Amino acid sequence: MSKRRPNVVMILTDDHASHAIGAYGSVVNSTPRIDEIARRGVLFRNCFVTNSLCSPSRASILTGTYSHVNGVTTLETPIDASQPTFVSQLKTAGYRTAIVGKWHLGHGPGHDPEGFDYWDVLVGSEGQGEYWDPLFLSAAGERTVEGYATDIITDLALSWLDSLPGDDPWCVLIYHKAPHRPWEPREGSRPRTEAVPLPATFDDDYATRSTSARRAAMRIAEHLALEDLKATPPDGLSYEDAAVWKYQRFMEDYLDCVQAVDENVGRVIDWLDERGSFDDTLLMYASDQGFFLGDHGWFDKRLMYEESLRMPLVLSLPSRVEGGAVHDGIVTNVDWAQTILDAAGVEPVERMQGRSFWGDLVASPSSPPAPGMYYRYWEHDDSSHRAPAHYGYRTRTHKLIYFYNDGLGLPGTGPFTYPPEWELYDLERDPEELHNVYWEPEYAEVRAELTTAMLREQARVGDLPHPSQSAG
Template identity: 65%
Template sequence: MARHHHSSPQEDRPNIVLILTDDHAAHAVSAYGSAVNSTPRIDEIAETGALLENCFCTNSICAPSRASILTGTYSHVHGVTTLKTPIDAGQPTFITQLRDAGYRTAIFGKWHLGHGEGHDPEGFDQWEVLIDQGRYVDPEFLTVDGMITRPGYATDVITTQALNWVESLESEAPWCVLIHHKAPHRSWFPDEAHAGMYADPIPVPETLFDGKNDWPTRSEAARHQAMTIADHLYPVDLKVDPPEHLSGDELTLWKYQRYMEDYLACIASVDDNVGRVTDWLRERGDFENTLLMYTSDQGFFLGDHGWYDKRFMYDESIRMPFVLSLPRQIEAGQRHAGIVTNVDIAQSVLEAVGVASHPRMQGRSFWRDITQGTPEPSPDGFYYRYYENDDPIHHAFAHYGYRTDRYKLIYFYNDGLGLPGSGTETFTPEWEMYDLLTDREEVHNVAHDPEYRDVRADLEVRMWRSQRALGDTPHPSQPVPAGLAHDERGE
């Protein structure tokens, strides 16, 4: 059960900065042990505050994750299940709770939750957002007064607009600004200052050359997808035609290098702009009393299993980087290993500043895990659901699952249920399960291994109970777990 907190008067309530990027994998952050790049200014936030080692999204795709961060609810509650389902912007969010408590609020950058009446940002004193993905160069923004084009590189422009808004504030009331970058989303266009900085060979993941024959135990979902570096990155992504003499693994390696050069250069620009925000806070004397957070809406495959993109419940796709600082309350240099999800962020922000969360919010605040106080028990696992089935571009199958600190159970129910963004065909359901202690790359599916029969049965019960507790509806094809008590079976 979520705990809901009550407002308490504070003479000096913290300001709030949430920097949210798009598709920044945790394994491309040096504080998380990246082997491919360095992110010193993002790392600085962790060094002066805390790093969440196991922060996960509950639906690994942009719009649903952003809606969960704002509302503190799962996709089936806030209604943004796919990229084609816009948000009802009038629903409660942590922003509306802050504004009701006297905070000035604003968002600059990527919104990606629909546009038009009922879908534009609500609860913000100021908003200036990209239309859909937006452009990397000379981006166009939708504002309450209409469209405006701002010259420059999107990451720089979004940061500048956010800082300018805070500078324009006249009263002493606390403020909250969301800085939502487009980067490092596909098609990965670096700015001039960082283009080419990763020209040297970039380390290759162990599973880059995984092939269909290397997955004898995995479900059809791994074979049906269309997100491979070898076959599904195109000249528009790579910015240049591949050399004609390359083929096979050599061509895949060349594409990986081109993709990663630009992806990492976009992150370098983000990192510099994170530093701009930190330096600006220090210059204003606000750093000590500002809740400064950096995260991304989901993870991303960086050649893992030969893939790019996200969607699947494998860890590279669902693990979010999340670092935060508030020196007056958070002891520096912490690493929190407990399970946290994007649904937990709203309540955690509100608890940090002493503002009541909304009774509708789900999840659990992690605030007392990293500050003085008595936290609630950490969850033993979390529920995940991806709704788009056989989408026309990446062809990922719909699935849900349950992950603990050691095990992961996935049910590919493979049915779009008529939701926008899904194909019309359904496929035979399949199960996957992974022992993350012995198989961190998630390549050996043990769902049908007799040695794991009891573990799987336990995970099926945990997943069913989680679905019931959260109010989600299992797919009709999912068998009722045999281990449920009679009053839990719903028969």
């Protein structure tokens, strides 16, 4: 086993669903270079996000804390960048540190990246950045860089690595905008000669779901804007045919953006291989959350259903971890900070709330496996997608969701607009989550067990149950 402290590369994308990755069995595209990390390392089958939005997820990844602790509960709540992160801990331990690409945690004093020797992040488009000729902000100020963002971000990251003197270990976060909306492929994408298969749940009628879920404005048929697709459907299409046309158009551009990401992942792998650094580098590829790719007729994320909740995560460190492995245990984005620090031999910060799964990978678990995971989506009835506020608890076999619905914690929100509602899914019998069984008598015991487990986990992480829960 290598005694060298590992370098760290985290490649993070935005809205890249695991079912659009070859290693996860995708039927819509191939991702050979991302799959290579899984082949040379570990694929995580049950990695979940604790708040399925870009900014909150990124804050949890950095700080190893839940949204209510790090303060980034919504897209509108910037981070206090002075709080400790796994990056600041690595820097204190002698690592050279950098972040390039999407930050999306606020800008200005107190919100720009801290704990990095070098930072160069996208600004513009409300923090999302642009695909073409993007505007970057660094300690030196703003500048426009000509080209395609996915390529540029990799260029800048590798250039920083090439500039490093000496043998000190380093950590670089390569954070892509892609494949976030608006989906803008670069020139030279592979031509698609066949239609993308429709998801089995594309025509979901939400028959047993709560009104909270049904009112979400995420249906491709009604809510995916033509301006995002940059095309107009042929005249005379029926409602059903127009929905399929929009899906195909959306997926074509989305998958082309993923192709550029995959190629740039390959560039990073090749850079490490050429310098003999691959074996001693903890290389991670992930997305900040999942994404609905026409599943249940939806696009976007936010809701606690599998396609949104599930994060892709593959990692490699051949000097320590055998390749071709699969991790089936439940992990979350809150766990990553402590896991990275554990791999680097650096002590975590006491406030970090996750469980290091590093011991699982080296056959020396430091704690029992997680029995389940806690989720909370804080935004309520947002102007773009009308997604309801909710929280819930997922085990390997079941999922409990509580839509409390009043936007607690959001400035300017009023009293209850909709009543609280519950959903429960049997993931073994119903992996596509089509049948809400919360009120079915045969699930009374499961319902009680999950409610107790969720309350216990809320107490552990310090997040209070909503006042309406005791009355529901």
